[in-house]
Amino acid sequence: MVRQPSINAQNRAPLSTERIIETALRIVDGQGLARLTMRRLGDALEVEAMAIYHHLPRGKEQLLDGLVAHVASVPADTGAAARESWRDVLRAWAADYRTRLLAHAGVLPLVVTRRNPAALTTTVASLREVLRRGGVAEDAAAVAAHTLLGYVIGHAALEARDTAEDGADRAIDWEARFTAGLDLVIGGVR
Amino acid sequence: MVRQPSINAQNRAPLSTERIIETALRIVDGQGLARLTMRRLGDALEVEAMAIYHHLPRGKEQLLDGLVAHVASVPADTGAAARESWRDVLRAWAADYRTRLLAHAGVLPLVVTRRNPAALTTTVASLREVLRRGGVAEDAAAVAAHTLLGYVIGHAALEARDTAEDGADRAIDWEARFTAGLDLVIGGVR
DNA sequence: ACCTGAACACCGTTCAAGT
């Protein structure tokens, strides 16, 4: 019997933290956060639920932390601040971040909870760095970074709540409203 | 009226939706959202868990909706807009709202989820009304209302995450930062 | 009308055992 090294008896690729997180995110995106259970995740991975604990010893807590890190840890392009206006860099980052949060609206409640503070720390640090390189004073940069991140997360939350509800009959143009609010926030920084 | 009609055999006040919601909120505030279970809520009410379903037929979903409505449905004082500057009215509302969200940080993830859209609808409508009465154009008022609410919720979420973590060693002055960001948002409205 | 008790189908997680 000639065995193939990294393929096990059932002919499946071995589990990895990355594959677990990605599969979990696919369940949350497709079926909602409430339907993400260790047993269902195991099924999707074609493995018994208990096998997940071998890769994530802290269990479901660690799984949710991983989802937050995967979705919410998106720093701004600090390098671009040299080439273009810092306002444009922040506008571009905010638009991307909003899109990302809405694409994974199921994890928004997790982003808001105190899980995985490091994920947002790097993000907010990158915003401050863009502002600082743009010539904004240290104090004002700190305020603006938190204001901007707070706005984007909060607005995405309002948007996700509203659009999840029903059809687009009396449809608010959320994108236009987001952009207008964004200009209001970014325009106020000096 | 002399008789005490509403005391049952066990000498307990009868259950009511209001008492259920308030007790649930006390559990969330004291022990966290994860520890709010129907069985524990029943214990706190000195009743079997199943009795709750008589008052909240939709069960836990309805309970969580009730918590969101109880915490997040706080309209701005539209009457005050006649007497004082609308900027001051909004600043006062925002400060109160932030305090309230932080006092019940455990329900923040619920406020963010799509539950109970009506709770935020009245709040955002009152903000728009204050702005309109202050002479702000309809379109700008709609944008500013969402921007403000988004900012307050998002910033409170960041703050709750951070302060829940550890001691106040390298303490960010969140209140000062909130106020500065608030001025940035409100100052940009014209 | 209001509440209880027992039951059901699910959870997350542990632990010893298999390979």
Next chain:
DNA sequence: ACCTGAACACCGTTCAAGT
């Protein structure tokens, strides 16, 4: 090293029954 099977203590919820 990696995964399984059985078990445990908990969930939310139903339903028939009590008062």
